[in-house]
Structure formats: C-alpha cells, structure tokens
Amino acid sequence: MTKLNDKWLRIIGVPIITLVALVIYHEGNAFHRIDLHSEIIHSVFAIIVLWELNRLVIIKSRNKYPGIKLTRTRIAFLLFWTFIITIGIRFTFSLFYSATKFWGYHFTPQRYIFNIIFGLVMLLPILAIYEAIYLYKQWWKTYYEAERLKKENLQTQLDSLKSQIQPHFLFNNLSTLSSLVAEDPKKAERFIEELSSVYRYLLQNNDQPLTTLENELKFIDAYFHLLQTRFGNGLRLIKDIPAAKLSYLIPPLTLQLLVENAVKHNAILSHQPLKITIYADDSNDLFVVNNLQVKSKSLPSDKTGLANISSKYSLLGQPHVVVRQTEHIFQVKVPLINPLNPSVSYGGS
Structure with a gap:
C-alpha cells in the first residue's frame, strides 16, 4: 500500500x-x-x-x-x-x-x-x-531510472566492444581470415562481410535501450558465422522463433552476451558439438539454452554479462531474467517486450 x-x-x-x-x-x-x-x-x-x-x-x-x-x-x-x-x-x-x-x-x-x-x-x-x-x-x-538505464546500456555496449577488440579476439579472427584468403577467397569475403556487420551493429545500437528481436537475430547470425568459421562443426546454432515474435523487443546484445557466455565456458569439440538453441514460447519469453560440457580448465566468471541483462530488464520494469542450470543444460529465460507499448523506443537496423 x-x-x-x-x-x-x-x-x-x-x-x-x-x-x-x-x-x-x-x-x-x-x-x-x-x-x-x-x-x-x-x-x-x-x-x-x-x-x-x-x-x-x-x-x-x-x-x-x-x-x-x-x-x-x-x-x-x-x-x-x-x-x-x-x-x-x-x-x-x-x-x-x-x-x-x-x-x-x-x-x-x-x-x-x-x-x-x-x-x-x-x-x-x-x-x-x-x-x-x-x-x-x-x-x-x-x-533517474532512465539515466541508470542509459549508463547500463553504455556499459554493456562498452564491455561487449572491449570483448570484440581484445587482442585474442582480433588475433583469432585475423588468423582465420588469413587462412581463408589463401584457401577459399569466397569464404574470406563472406567472413569480412560478417565481421563488418558485427561492428556496424555494435556502433549503430550503442545508444539504443531496445531493438527488435529480428535485428538481434540478424546480428547473431553474423556473430555466429565468425564463431563457426573458427570452430567448424564443433559449434551449432538452432533457432526456433515464430514470425509473429520478430517484432518484439529486447535490449541490444542480449543474445550476443548469452551466446558468448556459452562459448566461453564450454568445451567445443567436433565429435561433441556445443549446441546453442534460441526459441520463444507463447508467453512472450525468449530462451537461450546450451548443453553443458564444461571445460576442464574453465575461465573464471564474474557473471557481469548476466548481471547487466538482469539490470536492464529491471530498469525497464520488466519481469526478472531467469537462469536455470541442471546437470546437462544451462538455460536463460528473458522476457520479450511488446512493441505496442507506447513507452518504449528502439533502434532500427
């Protein structure tokens, strides 16, 4: 009361x-x-x-x-x-x-x-x-909450951008590109296009609180292409999103952070691939699920990615982000925001 x-x-x-x-x-x-x-x-x-x-x-x-x-x-x-x-x-x-x-x-x-x-x-x-x-x-x-959300967005964008321009990320992608140029010029050209798409999305959505699920999935396609070019058959992405959900909204880079988190903490093997599934249900919730195959020497996690996502949804007045882990899977559920809500604004592609 x-x-x-x-x-x-x-x-x-x-x-x-x-x-x-x-x-x-x-x-x-x-x-x-x-x-x-x-x-x-x-x-x-x-x-x-x-x-x-x-x-x-x-x-x-x-x-x-x-x-x-x-x-x-x-x-x-x-x-x-x-x-x-x-x-x-x-x-x-x-x-x-x-x-x-x-x-x-x-x-x-x-x-x-x-x-x-x-x-x-x-x-x-x-x-x-x-x-x-x-x-x-x-x-x-x-x-006050709008300012906090703006800071959270900027921090998330900055953290993501930092992760993409870290020496090992650039080194891995440049090494992949170098080998592709010699072996398969067409694949090298496609790789360059996807790499530019990743950075273009980061720059265009840097100051936007929300983007459409469709835009985010297009970005994930480009980002995942870079990963799959490196890891080959050891990494798989499965998407099951009804067309009616594509216009719904989420904070930018939500999916990228969750995919990156899965890749960072799990072993990726050609005979035992890491499967990442993204799907939506009728309750307007989006799920990102991966099978658990934790690395023997797993990198320490500060869980800032999940914390940033949770903080954004909280500031937007949305339901909580739900994390569930079992012996075999790791699952994150995030709400999809109705685009008919007049209070939201979002960036285009």
Whole structure:
C-alpha cells in the first residue's frame, strides 16, 4: 500500500484551513454569539475528518493508477471520489448542526450550499499540492531510472566492444581470415562481410535501450558465422522463433552476451558439438539454452554479462531474467517486450 509522507503538510495545513474558516465564518458566528473556543474545536475536528477521508482516497488513487502515464485517470478518479466524500461530509455536518440547533439556529438551504462549496474550495488546493508533489517524485524517479538505464546500456555496449577488440579476439579472427584468403577467397569475403556487420551493429545500437528481436537475430547470425568459421562443426546454432515474435523487443546484445557466455565456458569439440538453441514460447519469453560440457580448465566468471541483462530488464520494469542450470543444460529465460507499448523506443537496423 502506498505510504504518504505528509506529516508536515497535515501539521501546517489543518491550522491554516481552520484559520481561513474562522475568518470566513466570523461575521455569522459573531451574530449568533457562538463561543470562539467551541468554534475552533469543531472546525479543527471537521477539517481533520474531511482531510483524513480524502487522504485515503489519494492513497487509493495512487495504488489503482500509479505513475505519470495514468495521471489523467488518477486525477479523474481522485476528483470524483473526493467531491462525493466532501459533499457528503459537509452536508452531514450541516444537517446535524441544523437538526440539533447545535449553534443555536436552523440552517437555511443557502447555508448548506455555502458549507459544501467552502469545503470543496478548501479541498482543491490541498489535492493540487498532493498531486504536484507526487508527480515531481514520479518524474524524478523516471528521470533517474532512465539515466541508470542509459549508463547500463553504455556499459554493456562498452564491455561487449572491449570483448570484440581484445587482442585474442582480433588475433583469432585475423588468423582465420588469413587462412581463408589463401584457401577459399569466397569464404574470406563472406567472413569480412560478417565481421563488418558485427561492428556496424555494435556502433549503430550503442545508444539504443531496445531493438527488435529480428535485428538481434540478424546480428547473431553474423556473430555466429565468425564463431563457426573458427570452430567448424564443433559449434551449432538452432533457432526456433515464430514470425509473429520478430517484432518484439529486447535490449541490444542480449543474445550476443548469452551466446558468448556459452562459448566461453564450454568445451567445443567436433565429435561433441556445443549446441546453442534460441526459441520463444507463447508467453512472450525468449530462451537461450546450451548443453553443458564444461571445460576442464574453465575461465573464471564474474557473471557481469548476466548481471547487466538482469539490470536492464529491471530498469525497464520488466519481469526478472531467469537462469536455470541442471546437470546437462544451462538455460536463460528473458522476457520479450511488446512493441505496442507506447513507452518504449528502439533502434532500427
């Protein structure tokens, strides 16, 4: 349940509204010789009752329609119920005072109307203050999370770019290219094209929070071609993605990090190939699964790749990334983001 940190607003607001009420009603109360102390006590009581009931409506509205996107709906809900409550409370108090002659006289219809209007007029600025504070905090939260996501994206892109320009990566690919030039010029030409595709994708998507699954799979095809040229039949990629899922969104380089992770930590043998399977299900989840054949001298893992992916999905307000490992497989499940969501933006190919 939403918690309102409004202690000081209530401490300051109730006396101010009480003072305004005393000034507004002073002439009529003086005419009827109403005791000032009684007037103050009952004014404070009526204001606190009205404030606390409407405060519950504010909490309810934020729980039901949270965030900046639902501001109009939340305000409409808030105004409807606060008006109903305020009119009901002010009418009930007026009816009680009139029926019991609490102040020594019956209330006229004009008095009923005036009391209700006064309650509404006093209420609107209070609601505006609550909503303004809430919107400011939501804006700041959105801005802060957007900045964090931007930093996470940049860090992921930087880490990936570093991994691609590390001496061993360049050395391996240049060695492969050198042998291909002599043995098979056509394959060498294809290898160069795929290598350029890898770097072009890294540069084009460097500042994008999301990209389509279709773009990511095209990149994986280029990236995997480089790997398979090096490892031959020891490495296999299986993709099973329905066409309807290709327009869904994921953070750039998600698949590359997961494929790289599988290659890094598993033995790749021609007689015992490492199989990496990428598929999607009807629940809009994407799975990357590989058979486990851990290297005898496995490289130490800091798990930054998985941590970066998880952090991105968390900042995007998406379900958690799920990692599952058994004796035979290693599986990572990541959510596919609906492209119809108006809050997302993504890069093209």
